[in-house]
Amino acid sequence: MTYELFLALAAFAFGTVFTPGPNNLMLMSSGANFGFQRSIPHLLGVAIGFPLMIVPVGLGVMQLFEAFPPLTTIMTALSVVYMLWLAWKIANAAPPEDSAAQGRPLSFVQACAFQWVNPKAWAMALGAITLYAASRDLSAILWVAGTYLLIGCFSASTWTMLGQQLRRLLRRPAQLRAFNWTMAAVLVASLVWILLQQA
Numbered sequence: 001m002t003y004e005l006f007l008a009l010a011a012f013a014f015g016t017v018f019t020p021g022p023n024n025l026m027l028m029s030s031g032a033n034f035g036f037q038r039s040i041p042h043l044l045g046v047a048i049g050f051p052l053m054i055v056p057v058g059l060g061v062m063q064l065f066e067a068f069p070p071l072t073t074i075m076t077a078l079s080v081v082y083m084l085w086l087a088w089k090i091a092n093a094a095p096p097e098d099s100a101a102q103g104r105p106l107s108f109v110q111a112c113a114f115q116w117v118n119p120k121a122w123a124m125a126l127g128a129i130t131l132y133a134a135s136r137d138l139s140a141i142l143w144v145a146g147t148y149l150l151i152g153c154f155s156a157s158t159w160t161m162l163g164q165q166l167r168r169l170l171r172r173p174a175q176l177r178a179f180n181w182t183m184a185a186v187l188v189a190s191l192v193w194i195l196l197q198q199a
Helices: 004-018 023-038 040-067 071-093 096-102 110-116 118-130 138-171 173-198
Strands: none
Touching: 004 118, 004 138, 023 040, 023 110, 023 118, 023 173, 040 071, 040 096, 040 110, 040 118, 040 138, 071 110, 071 118, 071 173, 096 118, 118 138
């Protein structure tokens, strides 16, 4: 990969991972509800899970969708149902004094698995492979995955820290409930926007 192509890939990755989407909204919500330290497994699951998804997508999974278009509809339906369930969980997260007992952030494995039902993650993976690993050879795919790993760690940490800082402002249970319902609504709205972009 040339230096110029890598810079273009880095800019593409930066723009796609830092913009609000399901992962970032959930990380911010986790930071606000559970703090940074308890959200680290969730954070790492996002930062590592997406690059891990890029490799099989680049090596052949995207060809399955090209060969059998109904798979796209099935994946979209599963994504919508799962993300609506996550929005409900965010909206009903426990207030700060109860969160340790009643709630917990996503685990590393859950956050990794979420990438496979996240419409934005699919759009990012397919776009990055198409633009920066069109040959679909392993070295180009690994460059894409490695770039997303580096920038994704920074992005996931930033969104989680932002949520933790918001936690200081959300001291009363009513404030946190309002924040959680707002984050749930924004998550659903982001889902609608992503689906409209793909239509």
